Amino acid sequence: MMQYPEPIAKLIESFMKLPGIGQKTATRLAFFTIDMREEDVNAFAKALLSAKRDLHFCSICGNLTEDDPCEICRDKTRDRSMILVVEEPKDVMAMEKMREYHGLYHVLHGVLSPMEGTGPEDINIPSLIARLHDEEVKEVIIATNATTEGEATAIYLSRLIKPAGIKVTRLAHGLAVGSDIEYADEVTLLKAVEGRREL
Amino acid sequence: MMQYPEPIAKLIESFMKLPGIGQKTATRLAFFTIDMREEDVNAFAKALLSAKRDLHFCSICGNLTEDDPCEICRDKTRDRSMILVVEEPKDVMAMEKMREYHGLYHVLHGVLSPMEGTGPEDINIPSLIARLHDEEVKEVIIATNATTEGEATAIYLSRLIKPAGIKVTRLAHGLAVGSDIEYADEVTLLKAVEGRREL
Numbered sequence: 001m002m003q004y005p006e007p008i009a010k011l012i013e014s015f016m017k018l019p020g021i022g023q024k025t026a027t028r029l030a031f032f033t034i035d036m037r038e039e040d041v042n043a044f045a046k047a048l049l050s051a052k053r054d055l056h057f058c059s060i061c062g063n064l065t066e067d068d069p070c071e072i073c074r075d076k077t078r079d080r081s082m083i084l085v086v087e088e089p090k091d092v093m094a095m096e097k098m099r100e101y102h103g104l105y106h107v108l109h110g111v112l113s114p115m116e117g118t119g120p121e122d123i124n125i126p127s128l129i130a131r132l133h134d135e136e137v138k139e140v141i142i143a144t145n146a147t148t149e150g151e152a153t154a155i156y157l158s159r160l161i162k163p164a165g166i167k168v169t170r171l172a173h174g175l176a177v178g179s180d181i182e183y184a185d186e187v188t189l190l191k192a193v194e195g196r197r198e199l
Numbered sequence: 200m201m202q203y204p205e206p207i208a209k210l211i212e213s214f215m216k217l218p219g220i221g222q223k224t225a226t227r228l229a230f231f232t233i234d235m236r237e238e239d240v241n242a243f244a245k246a247l248l249s250a251k252r253d254l255h256f257c258s259i260c261g262n263l264t265e266d267d268p269c270e271i272c273r274d275k276t277r278d279r280s281m282i283l284v285v286e287e288p289k290d291v292m293a294m295e296k297m298r299e300y301h302g303l304y305h306v307l308h309g310v311l312s313p314m315e316g317t318g319p320e321d322i323n324i325p326s327l328i329a330r331l332h333d334e335e336v337k338e339v340i341i342a343t344n345a346t347t348e349g350e351a352t353a354i355y356l357s358r359l360i361k362p363a364g365i366k367v368t369r370l371a372h373g374l375a376v377g378s379d380i381e382y383a384d385e386v387t388l389l390k391a392v393e394g395r396r397e398l
Contacts, residue, residue, distance in 0.1 A: 004292055005265050007249040014243040017235065018228050029217050031289050034250050034263065036216065041251040044213035045244040050206040051233050052240040064233065066204050090230050093203055 008034070057089075060131070062107035062124045064089040072105060079103040081138040085128065085157065087111055087145055095143070103141075106131065111149040112156055120156070128157075132164060139167040146173055146191075207233070256288075259330070261306035261323045263288040271304060278302040280337040284327065284356065286310055286344055294342070302340075305330065310348040311355055319355070327356075331363060338366040345372055345390075 003009065008030050015026035033041060057063065058070035065071065072078060072092075082103030086092055092105050110123040120126070131137065140161050144150035158168045173191035175184055184192070202208065207229050214225035232240060256262065257269035264270065271277060271291075281302030285291055291304050309322040319325070330336065339360050343349035357367045372390035374383055383391070 005254060005263055007246065007253045007265065008263065010242070011246040011250045014239070014246045017239055017243070019231050020224075025219075027289065027292075030250065031287070032218050033247060034254055036251070038251055040213070040216055041247055043209070044216070045247040047206065047210040047213045048232060048240050048244040048247070051210045051229065052235070052237055054206045055204060055233055064204055064207065066206065088230070090226065093226075 057107075057109075060127075061105050062089075062109055062127065063092050063105055077102075081136055082141060083128070083131065083137055083139075084141040084143050086143050087150065087153075091143065103139075108144070108153070111144055111147075111153045113149045125157070125160075129160065132161065132166060137166055139169060142168065142170045256306075256308075259326075260304050261288075261308055261326065262291050262304055276301075280335055281340060282327070282330065282336055282338075283340040283342050285342050286349065286352075290342065302338075307343070307352070310343055310346075310352040312348045324356070324359075328359065331360065331365060336365055338368060341367065341369045 004012065011030040011033060012023070012026045015021055015029045016023060021029070033044075036044075054066055055064050056066070056068060058065045058068055058073055060069045060073045063070045063072065067074075079102050082101075083106050084095060084101060084103055085106045085108060086095070087108050087110065089107055092107060095101050095105070106124065106128045108123045108125065108128075110118055112118055112120065112123070128140075132140070140157070142154040142157055144153045154170050158170075161168050172195050173188065174195050175181065175188065175192045181189070203211065210229040210232060211222070211225045214220055214228045215222060220228070232243075235243075253265055254263050255265070255267060257264045257267055257272055259268045259272045262269045262271065266273075278301050282305050283294060283300060283302055284305045284307060285294070286307050286309065288306055291306060294300050294304070305323065305327045307322045307324065307327070309317055311317055311319065311322070327339075331339070339356070341353040341356055343352045353369050357369075360367050371394050372387065373394050374380065374387065374391045380388065
């Protein structure tokens with residue numbers, strides 16, 4: 001049997017390392033790549049190398065950045081009385097897209113997970129606590145995901161931070177805007193009812 | 200608003216050039232890449248460049264190859280009396296996986312499509328006709344896709360080749376092995392009935 005020529009086989013192998021990409025999709029992507037313009041393929045290869053080489057974590061907030069400290073931590077116009085805590089750097093980007101939050105961030109790089117043996121020292125919790133001493137922080141907004149681990153991490157942080165006299169808040173849970181009640185899961189619906197507001 | 204750091208933005212942009220990958224998936228893949236092992240990212244970048252640089256089309260059959268002529272055209276053990284005609288190089292790979300076909304191939308790199316202005320001279324039809332003169336070809340198996348254009352191309356080729364006294368065959372259409380009649384589309388079902396065999 002004829003094998004794929006080695007350059008294709010290797011490219012398929014690389015695409016298959018990406019999440020949600022099986023052999024069929026990887027093969028389709030590899031053949032597509034071969035038909036792409038040379039400059040686009042070169043740019044792709046360069047972007048891969050640069051993303052790995054030029055990005056680091058901010059030594060203050062843990063966000064992805066080219067420079068340290070990151071753009072947000074360096075920005076004097078941001079409200080230094082608020083820290084919004086997220087699980088991953090991409091959550092910072094999601095918040096920034098909203099354009100409504102002007103405080104600081106802290107990226108945990110994970111959540112507490114007894115099942116996977118992830119304790120407070122394994123994620124960026126010590127560095128968060130350290131920031132609470134140094135800065136004039138008045139509120140910590142916990143924006144971990146609405147998963148079991150995310151909730152547990154939120155509760156843990158709340159118990160840790162509140163005694164220091166700092167306000168701890170959590171993002172509201174409820175129905176997604178534009179979504180149907182009919183299709184909402186029970187837990188979301190329960191949170192929506194619990195969090196109801198007077199009109 | 201904070202933008203994505205440039206290395207991520209560029210990587211997202213590159214992923215978005217791939218088929219079926221929108222902004223959300225591209226972002227997920229870019230962040231995944233940043234967490235990949237450095238050697239895997241380097242291998243990925245290298246594979247992209249190599250796939251574009253080291254692969255060429257065989258001057259005889261049009262298949263993708265590192266060497267010219269390709270492995271199959273050079274293979275003296277293959278049956279030179281048969282040429283199986285496909286649309287794309289990946290179709291050759293699919294056929295080879297079957298391990299049952301030992302003849303030669305011809306890759307058209309497209310199909311006839313009056314709608315898109317693709318005529319016989321725009322795809323590898325002239326080179327196919329030239330091969331029929333040179334070699335001891337007894338049968339041409341047309342394995343274009345079961346689409347309108349694929350069928351039209353098959354009929355066109357059949358009319359062109361038959362007068363030269365060469366047998367022209369087409370792959371059978373019918374139900375996919377393991378598939379349910381209930382879910383088969385009407386055209387496939389019609390082809391399956393037309394092509395029925397005595398048991």
